[in-house]
Amino acid sequence: MKIKIPILILIPILVAAFSACNQQKGLSPEEARAIAKEAYIYGFPMVVNYKTMYAFTLDKINPKYKGPFNYLACDARLLTPEDTTIVSPNSDTPECYMWGDLRKEPMVITVPKMEPDRYYSFQLIDLYTHNFAYIGTLSTGNDVGKYMITGSGWKGETPQGIDKAIPCETPLFFIVVRTQLFDPDDLKRVKEIQDAYKVETLSEYLGDEPGAGAESINTPKWNEGVQFTAAMFPYMNAMMNIVEPFPEEKELMERFAKLNIGKGKTFNLNDFDPGIQKAIEEGVDEGFSDMENFTKKMNSDPIISAKIVGTRKFLMQSAKENYQMDNFYLIRAAAAYIGLYANSGEEAVYPIYLMDADGNPLNASTNNYTITFPDGQLPPVKAFWSLTMYDGKTQQMINNPLNRYLLNSSMQKGFVYNKDGSLTFYIQKDSPGKSLENNWLPAPDGSFDCIWRLYGPEESVLNGEWVNPPMEIAKD
CATH class of the missing domain: 2.60.40.1610 (Domain of unknown function DUF1254)
Known part of the structure; x- marks a missing residue:
């Protein structure tokens, strides 16, 4: 028995199939891989930004929900x-x-x-x-x-x-x-x-009457983990539908469109043949690897955030001057990966202690540590500074008998200074003695790290002239 299918039903199926084939016409796996990598690096910040927007503003059952749009x-x-x-x-x-x-x-x-x-x-x-x-x-x-x-x-x-x-x-x-x-x-x-x-x-x-509200926007439900796979592209498209393309990125958007990525596009990995699908997934993996490798190389730079966070104009300039890159998309993605919503450099920088002066991991179960500032060499800032202690495994604050989680410039009058005018902080799990407790930053009984927050860093911080003193193993 022959089954007759009405031609009107076949038309949309044939159009969709033709569209998918036409999209891939002339698209090699190598080109698909390169475009996917470029689009992943470009779109990663927008997608993790959407994650925050969804949790804070759209998902009312999320414990991180803050309220609707325009609510502080x-x-x-x-x-x-x-x-x-x-x-x-x-x-x-x-x-x-x-x-x-x-x-x-x-x-x-x-x-x-x-x-x-x-x-x-x-x-x-x-x-x-x-x-x-x-x-x-x-x-x-x-x-x-x-x-x-x-x-x-x-x-x-x-x-x-x-x-x-x-x-x-x-x-x-x-x-x-x-x-x-x-x-x-x-x-x-x-x-x-x-x-x-x-x-x-x-x-x-x-005091005027409000006008009509804005039209609703496409807000797909957030699924954790999509930001690390090709499944991020529908979220990227949702964000691209909200913004107006930047004029200088016209050619870039035309390349992305070959993979159905961009304003007005609908990305579905299954629309591509298996060879192109594999190439897209490989491109995403390569993009993520580039982000990871960049952040690993830059971990030794105590003022990295001052070079990879800022305005569009600043990022374009920094990418060329500091990293000899043709565009700034990788440094923008790296910033979103390691420190989403970090301050621009002129506002704050965040040097981190991960190792002691000899390059060994910090561990207060086996060592006591000190940080000593020569006279007049406290962090040069326009606003204030702080040094916060974190557990090395959880990156959380530490329970301690003083309920003290940081040392900061507001405490300066209470610090105990050495005879030569220098200042020593004691980084250890046990009290250094009652007379020195004002200088004590309690550490956990195990691994730890410490983060500086320098608000309003002076130029000597930003140009590398001033560096935070080393974390040294305390001498008996």
């Missing part, structure tokens, strides 16, 4: 060893977070007057993970301020009373707010400051 979520508390959701948590600056939507109108950020010696910052991050601007102590000062964030398509006027209009090249953006905490007794004041921060739409700021 703040948390004024001192992080302790009980806070295990964040790797290498920061206890210097209680944070606020917000995902902003600029598609219909700008956002206005209002900040209160701050004490002259208190650091704060609004780090503004676009969908590509560029730090496109800062508001805060080091960039705009500590006075009252009003700042308007505009999307790329906005053509309106800047209202009176706005101190500065700041353009963002993407319609959605992320804010990380940091407010310096001097000590546990300062928490109440930090909360008052956080409560005084205000982020609102332009219509809310002007």
